[in-house]
Amino acid sequence: MKLLGRRTKKDYFSNIQLNKSLDSLQEIPLHSELNKNIDILKSAYKDCSDVVFREFNIGSSMKAVLLYIDGLANTEAIDQLVLASLNQMKNQEQRVTFEIIKNQISVTDVKDFTSINDVFKQVSIGNSIILIENETKGISIGLSKFEKRSIAEPEAEPVIRGPREGFIETVRVNTSLLRRRIRHPLLKMKQMDIGGYTETQVVVAYIEGIADNELVDEVMSRIKRIKIDGILESGYIEELIVDHPYSPFPQVLTTERPDVAASSLLEGRVVILIDGTPITLIAPCTFASLLQAPEDYYNHFYISTLIRWLRYLFLFIALLAPSAYVAILTFHQEMLPTTLLLTIAQSREQIPFPALVEAFIMEVTFEALREAGVRLPKQVGAAVSIVGALVIGQAATAAGLVSQPMVMVVAITGIASFLLPRYATGISIRILRFPIMILAGMLGLLGVMLGITSIVAHMCTLKSFGVPYFNPIAPLKMQNLKDVLIRAPWSAMETRPEFFSKDAGHLRRQSSHLKPGPSKGGEEK
Known part of the structure; x- marks a missing residue:
């Protein structure tokens, strides 16, 4: 019986000959x-x-x-x-x-x-x-004309205050959106074609005189070294150019908003635009930049600072709340007030599972509901995820599978993860939540601290295009802390971040008088 789609040895060698003949034609x-x-x-x-x-x-x-x-x-x-x-x-x-x-x-x-x-x-x-x-x-x-999506508000990054234009799948439209915001001729855009069959256009954008030439050369070099049949989305390139591909933490920023890309260019970063996707890559990336939202710079600095503190607080809640609940309930009951301990004990009286298994059941169920809400059509996705969480939570509590305090802890954890402005950061926190829960169930708070120490030690070893992941906290640079834990007023932020900008001593207000620096490497089309 012949299997459909099975490639025979003859077909295999004929494909190789075809590829060789096409290469010779070129x-x-x-x-x-x-x-x-x-x-x-x-x-x-x-x-x-x-x-x-x-x-x-x-x-x-x-x-x-x-x-x-x-x-x-x-x-x-x-x-x-x-x-x-x-x-x-x-x-x-x-x-x-x-x-x-x-x-x-x-x-x-x-x-x-x-x-x-x-x-x-x-x-x-x-x-x-x-x-x-x-x-x-x-x-x-040059008389190309094909169907393309019109410019609209990006759905993955909802806009509260700011421009409502978003990148689309056509790279030349995306470059024009950047040109509209940065009108200086020192905005450079180098184009390459990546992918053996797709020949996908990849544009590396930077501001000459602000971006470090070594950073630009390194980005160009890593992209040119990519050997793959096709590039269908920016995730292909992201995975192939990062310093630590096996780390769960994002090492390249992603955005659909031209204003975010333009502000990154003014800081000395490099923007990578890929034809066929609205998702644009920004390098290098630091952990502090993952917790910064575009609206932080459009609102008053008091409001932005308070919201940023709330974001850091709920980052720890999203990572540690279930683990802390499991650890305290399993090993450290003396830390709870007597009244609260009696209430929790009464709610867990009919629960057949230990706290760790109970937490795993609820967390896995919540993650499944969240993923189902993403995959379902928009008209029913939100309703199914919300109603499903309410129905399953109520049914699980009534059936005696989980306790009411555990449902509340998982709900707070889910809400906390939604406060993170970057989707990739939320995924990393969701992944790391489970091993810390296991350590908490085995060693209590000692296991939680062991998990936190391991994560911080791993993050200290990460670099994004040569930039330490914890910059400017480690190594400490006091002049760059104005935009980490707080958002200082614009009048106080006179210098660019010096860890990836070669003219950090220049004032932001002098950016229109930059002198072009020597250009090294990278063929420009």
Whole structure:
């Protein structure tokens, strides 16, 4: 019986030969005979119904072919600005040359190229290609037009106060959103194509003179070293460029908001934009930056500081509340007031499980409900998660599986995790909550302290593109503490963070008078 989708040995080697043949095609320059170029391209685009070959004549007898992908190219503009313009040359008496044809096309973005590889690249991004008889050069015409999502408010980062524009899946739209906010010519954007088959456009943005050249070179170097078939989302690149891929903590910031990316550029960070996803990467990353929200800088500094303190408090609650409850209830009952201890004992009288098992049941159930709410359609996701939590909590309490205090502890823990502004930070806390609960059930508060010590020791070893994860707390830099535990007023924050900005002594108000520094490494397209 033959299994569907199973690859035979013959198919495997034929695929290898095909890949080798395509690689060899990329090294072949354009031939002067038009028919040979057409044969090569038609063999490469065999069984591609969306690839259009339009053969026509330029002037009286010069043969040419127009190549584009239907759905990526603007066919109306091709008819009006390319074919119509070239048809007007039939009545010209002068000899038609390559430069005359190129100048006849009424399009701004017109380039020439010399290899088959350039044909593949230009066609895949929506450009139209013209190949001409007896010419070893072709013409690329920038008339791409494809469906894209309109700019809207980012759903993953709700905006309380601030601009409501969000990045979309088109990288050139995203770069324009950054240009609208940072209008200085020192905002540099270097482009690379990553992925053997997808050829995904990746743009590395930074402000020359603010960002450290070594940081820019390191980011470019790590991205260029990526060898993978395709990049479909920014998570591919994030996992492949971080310093410690096995750590549960995020080492690169992610955002869908152009204002967040622009503020990071002004601090000396590097922004990585990937075509096909609205999620943008920001490097380097510190633990303090994971607990900072964009609204911290739009509200009054008193309000921002108080909210930041609340965020730090609930960070510890989200990480340690179930573990502390298990440890105290199992090993340290003397720490509770007598009245509270009697109440808890009465509620646990019919519970057949120890506190650790009870906590695990509730935490796993709560995480399952939260994940179900994310995966379900928006219309029913929130309702199912809320109603499900209420129904299951009430049913579990009535059935004697869990106690009422445990339901309250898990509910407070879940609410605390929602206060963290970064989704990746919340995932890390949710993962680490379970091993600390196990230590608490085995060793009590000693196990909790052991877990905290292990986490802090691990975080002290982390670096993000050479920047210590606990900067500016460890190593201590007093001048950079104005934006960690507190949000100082703007008049007091006159310098940029010096741990990843090479001109930290320059005032923020002088950013428009920056002098360009020497550029090292990184090919720019």
